[in-house]
Amino acid sequence: MPSAVSELPEAQLRGLAADYRAAVAVKRRRTALGLVILLAATVAAAWMGEVDLTKFAQNFWRFPSYFVAITPQLSLATLWHDLAEWMWGIKRWGGLLLDTLLIAYVGTLLGAVAGFTLCFLASANLVRSRTIVFIARRFLEFCRTVPEIVFALVFVLAFGLGPLPGVLAIAIHTTGALGKLFAEVVENIDQNPVEGVVASGGSWVEMVRYAVVPQVVSNFVSYALLRFEINVRGAAVMGFVGAGGIGQDLIEAVRKFYYSDVSAILVLIIVTVMAIDYITEGVRRRLIGREASR
Structure with a gap:
């Protein structure tokens, strides 16, 4: 049974392959340019915002510690009493x-x-x-x-x-x-x-x-x-x-x-x-x- 798929001439295939490679190259250059712009904008924003990664790392523990501090102390034995004390201002x-x-x-x-x-x-x-x-x-x-x-x-x-x-x-x-x-x-x-x-x-x-x-x-x-x-x-x-x-x-x-x-x-x-x-x-x-x- 003859194949239904016909092959294009070699010269035409080379031309299509070259066009495809050129399109891929253009897309890659645009992606690279976009990443460079994004990186530059990030660095500029960090510089303007005076971001200090060392200070951030040293003080990051304060963020979760605050949520630990505000967590109510509830005991199963005195649960209702603890809930009532926690929600003392529920009406207001x-x-x-x-x-x-x-x-x-x-x-x-x-x-x-x-x-x-x-x-x-x-x-x-x-x-x-x-x-x-x-x-x-x-x-x-x-x-x-x-x-x-x-x-x-x-x-x-x-x-x-x-x-x-x-x-x-x-x-x-x-x-x-x-x-x-x-x-x-x-x-x-x-x-x-x-x-x-x-x-x-x-x-x-x-x-x-x-x-x-x-x-x-x-x-x-x-x-x-x-x-x-x-x-x-x-x-x-x-x-x-x-x-x-x-x-x-x-x-x-x-x-x-x-x-x-x-x-x-x-x-x-x-x-x-x-x-x-x-x-x-x-x-x-x-x-x-x-x-x-x-």
Whole structure:
């Protein structure tokens, strides 16, 4: 039976082999150049950060030793008594945790609404004016570039201590983060429904309402839930600058070396965040599954 594989002429094979070797050589040079740049950037960052490996090695033991120090002393014979003594402030901490969750919830809600409004103005496929798109995108960049803790510190100086600075800080940062993500989703939609609404005489608002929103709403909700998870962790830190929540008690316990209180508060925060992550992850999976089944 004759072979179905035909051999190329020797000259053509040599040419293809030479092209292959040249392509491999180019790829290797690019990889080597990338590694050199990465190494140079690492060395420069270490120099600017005054990294001292000797000092790091000598003092690394302090990191695990702190966690050993805050570990509660629990005995099986007196377990309930030890747990009650460890969690002596559970009522107060539980209330502060609820404040933290509310700060994250309200901040996420306000930021999601603002990001939802601005994302359409930042989408180049919906807005013809390059100026409007440019301004909307730069504003969103500003909102998400400035750290939340900086916004919180500014608002504490403006409005005083309490949850309001934390809510405003999270809302502004969430506006920038979600606005960026929402705009990317909008720019990847199917344009046929948009063209249909425009062709039938619909206004820009009607086009967004009936042709864009139905395509993106599930992704928007999924991103908003993911952001809520992040904001719960962020809200726990807002208290470091007096912006409400459990963070204020945590930083006070750290500064005063109340080791058992530090570990108790950390455990409460970790358990709360894990529960929220688990719940929102299930909701996001259902939303993504419904969207994929369409």
